[in-house]
Amino acid sequence: MCNPVxxxxxxxxxxxxxxxxxxxxxxxVGGSAQTTKGSSVYELYKTVTLQxxxxxxxxxxxxxxxxxxxxxxQEVLEEIVTxxxxxxxxxxxxxxxxxxxxxxxxxxxxxxxxxxYERYKDVKDKSR
Numbered sequence: 001m002c003n004p005v006x007x008x009x010x011x012x013x014x015x016x017x018x019x020x021x022x023x024x025x026x027x028x029v030g031g032s033a034q035t036t037k038g039s040s041v042y043e044l045y046k047t048v049t050l051q052x053x054x055x056x057x058x059x060x061x062x063x064x065x066x067x068x069x070x071x072x073x074q075e076v077l078e079e080i081v082t083x084x085x086x087x088x089x090x091x092x093x094x095x096x097x098x099x100x101x102x103x104x105x106x107x108x109x110x111x112x113x114x115x116x117y118e119r120y121k122d123v124k125d126k127s128r
Contacts, residue, residue, distance in 0.1 A: 031116030035108040
């Protein structure tokens with residue numbers, strides 16, 4: 001049996017959102033980058049893509065997902081990225097990934113994160 005869910009109206013956007021919704025107060029942004037030819041990621045996807053769920057008020061990454069082949073690689077990157085505060089700069093996060101993740105797809109992951117960060121900054125700037 002399902003628990004009752006409280007629904008709140010969001011007339012500004014013209015739809016209804018569950019009060020405990022995953023996206024409430026957040027924005028979902030994505031980034032992508034081409035990966036190294038011959039790698040397993042290239043053979044399956046051609047590009048690395050990722051999604052970041054970012055709290056609009058705190059600029060903290062609440063959740064993330066990477067389209068990588070290895071569950072371990074996904075888990076390690078999620079651990080590094082989740083909780084990161086994007087208020088100042090993404091450079092310390094990128095440097096940590098470069099230092100701690102030595103894979104053929106690391107450069108593409110870094111570039112995809114840069115793309116997502118730029119997209120997030122654009123959205124934040126437009127909403128001011």
